[in-house]
Amino acid sequence: MSAFLEVVNAHVLYGQHEVLKGVNLAVEKGEFVALLGSSGCGKTTLLRSIAGFNPPASGAIRVNGHDVTGLPPDKRGMALVFQSYALWPHMTVDQNIGYGLKLRRMPKAAIEARVAEIKRMLGMDTLGARKPANLSGGQRQRVALGRALAIEPDILLLDEPLSNLDARIRLTVRHEISALQRRLGITAVHVTHDREEAMVMADRIVILNNGEIAQVGTPEDVYNRPASDFVAAFMGAENLVELPAETKGDRVEIAAGPFNSAAVVSSRGRLLSGLSNARFRGESVELSDAQGAVSSVQDEGALRLSGVVEQTSYPGGLWRHVIAVGPRHMIVDSPRSFEIGRRVSIRIPEEALFLFPKQ
Numbered sequence: 308m309s310a311f312l313e314v315v316n317a318h319v320l321y322g323q324h325e326v327l328k329g330v331n332l333a334v335e336k337g338e339f340v341a342l343l344g345s346s347g348c349g350k351t352t353l354l355r356s357i358a359g360f361n362p363p364a365s366g367a368i369r370v371n372g373h374d375v376t377g378l379p380p381d382k383r384g385m386a387l388v389f390q391s392y393a394l395w396p397h398m399t400v401d402q403n404i405g406y407g408l409k410l411r412r413m414p415k416a417a418i419e420a421r422v423a424e425i426k427r428m429l430g431m432d433t434l435g436a437r438k439p440a441n442l443s444g445g446q447r448q449r450v451a452l453g454r455a456l457a458i459e460p461d462i463l464l465l466d467e468p469l470s471n472l473d474a475r476i477r478l479t480v481r482h483e484i485s486a487l488q489r490r491l492g493i494t495a496v497h498v499t500h501d502r503e504e505a506m507v508m509a510d511r512i513v514i515l516n517n518g519e520i521a522q523v524g525t526p527e528d529v530y531n532r533p534a535s536d537f538v539a540a541f542m543g544a545e546n547l548v549e550l551p552a553e554t555k556g557d558r559v560e561i562a563a564g565p566f567n568s569a570a571v572v573s574s575r576g577r578l579l580s581g582l583s584n585a586r587f588r589g590e591s592v593e594l595s596d597a598q599g600a601v602s603s604v605q606d607e608g609a610l611r612l613s614g615v616v617e618q619t620s621y622p623g624g625l626w627r628h629v630i631a632v633g634p635r636h637m638i639v640d641s642p643r644s645f646e647i648g649r650r651v652s653i654r655i656p657e658e659a660l661f662l663f664p665k666q
């Protein structure tokens with residue numbers, strides 16, 4: 308069975324500049340997919356190509372097996388919700404939500420019934436007569452969502468719809484959108500540069516890098532099994548050391564160095580030979596007082612680094628430390644604080660250690 312929404316080898320150009328370089332993506336019916344990537348990587352361009360605003364120079368967009376590449380946006384059964392709510396300022400909430408239905412010439416009574424249902428769903432029953440200027444940001448975004456849902460789209464496209472909301476409201480609206488999308492069984496594609504937002508909302512995450520897909524997977528996959536050094540760094544494993552590493556069968560051997568212990572860790576299919584990038588998240592390691600030279604320790608299934616505490620802070624929950632490991636700096640969290648100047652050992656268990664060949 309083919310997927311409900313398919314992007315097939317899409318190349319998109321702005322003038323001479325190729326922004327999408329052959330993107331392939333398959334989304335199942337009812338699935339929530341997040342497009343995640345740093346600024347300028349092509350997320351919005353991909354969403355707009357799916358919507359029909361940026362037709363690909365080559366490649367195709369298919370919905371339910373039908374090629375929609377040549378169809379105008381309003382003939383694709385899709386609705387788009389933007390970052391800026393783009394509500395009609397002179398219309399009431401009711402009129403904004405019903406706008407797409409009026410364009411489709413739905414009878415007045417049917418529009419009223421649908422608008423009432425959508426308002427109930429969004430918890431906005433009492434706000435129908437208000438104009439957008441008299442609503443909060445979260446309420447405006449709900450109206451924009453209501454207007455999109457009113458036309459009962461097969462596919463809901465969301466372009467950073469939460470980024471203008473303040474942090475607390477964003478969390479609430481995030482869960483409301485997910486719950487609604489699941490309840491209605493709508494297929495959704497959501498552009499965001501917020502990692503946590505993608506993780507909590509999406510069934511699968513598509514990580515884009517410079518117009519190409521770097522990895523597609525469940526939140527747990529991309530977080531715990533990043534396919535490349537780029538994905539590991541993007542998913543928060545920003546602490547980086549370079550080490551010589553050799554794959555031997557199903558193990559990787561790391562030789563002792565001036566700032567690291569010798570280690571043998573599971574290879575997990577990685578083929579390494581020579582200088583490699585070793586990455587880890589500061590919250591998934593253990594910090595302790597250094598005992599003796601790091602090169603003398605060997606710990607089964609873990610790598611140890613030795614360093615000196617340069618800064619401490621308390622962002623809440625755990626203590627955060629900046630630790631100099633040779634010429635590099637690591638950021639490491641710990642339930643207790645280690646004073647500045649103290650020599651410490653960072654223990655990185657193999658499941659928290661991401662090794663990739665140095666490019």
Ligand SMILES: Nc1ncnc2c1ncn2[C@@H]1O[C@H](COP(=O)(O)OP(=O)(O)OP(=O)(O)O)[C@@H](O)[C@H]1O
Binds near residue numbers: 347
């Ligand atoms: N209309 C346009 N004309 C020319 N270049 C464009 C146009 N729109 C976008 N670009 C360029 O295409 C690239 C991808 O842009 P796009 O908006 O898809 O990125 P994005 O990943 O959504 O970024 P952001 O998170 O900053 O919105 C960028 O380099 C951008 O400068």
